[in-house]
Amino acid sequence: MSEQIKTRRLRLKSWEQGHFAPFAEMHADEEVMADLGGALDLAASHSKFERYREALRQHGISRWAVEDLEGRFIGYAGVMPRLSPGHPLGAHYEVGWRLVRRAWGHGYATESARAALDDANNRLGITGIISYTGAENVRSQSVMRKLGLVRRSSLDFVQQAPGGGTWHGLVWSVDNPKCGG
Template structure:
């Protein structure tokens, strides 16, 4: 577990499944993903996060308030070359339930997860990406002092067969920029 002044970042367990699925069923939360996903797809994602933690020592973390209310997730994930235009890479990402938006939770938890990945696990070359219309994630990237790397932008097909353009930021050498 990682603790910040307001949050706890936990490894995934069964008590997170329902809130995780509910977050993914919210149309507004999932707008950058092309829309909500069903329980089966949410469960696949949940299992990928559990497996990444087990196999690589890093994953998205379940983010909760100090009193245990589920807010969303943030963390570093390894991605394989076969399923991504960037090839094999390590990505920092986050997603939060709508009731957690606008309170700084994404920045606070992503910074804690990055510190863990860089300082404790020793990862380097971490990237982050989002769509051009996702102003909230771009603002988090700015607050994390990530650096825009337009040369690595990519386009890929979503699960629904739509084109999605990813804008890329990188964690600079010498991070953290606090």
């Protein structure tokens, strides 16, 4: 298992305990979390953090902590095993990202997601990766297009949103596992 992936401007790192405080702060930000029903409390952030760490230990792949070259946490990106048969799409691998607001608009989501996709394909041979977001999340849809993902409306789904209500997932897929990287 790789401990770190370096890009031109970023480091994708295995989760460390020191990442938890900024991770929880990011999830407490209403604007950052607007697409998923709102901010998470500390307990929900802790559960998500531990789920990512456990996926990396068990499967060798997960979301990575993303830092700038000065070592500041700016979010996460990575390919997550979604192995629950109860998910509307069944078992699958999903590429996703979330960044703190100060990191928006700099191309970091695309850069880190591309590196994570390359790692999943080159190190583990994982293909058939998908991504999904809400209809209102045009920023993530833009990243998906930049990554070369293809819109798959026949796979769209509706599920319970973390903050209550329902969430409509728009699905995109990786046709070229290298994603132009």
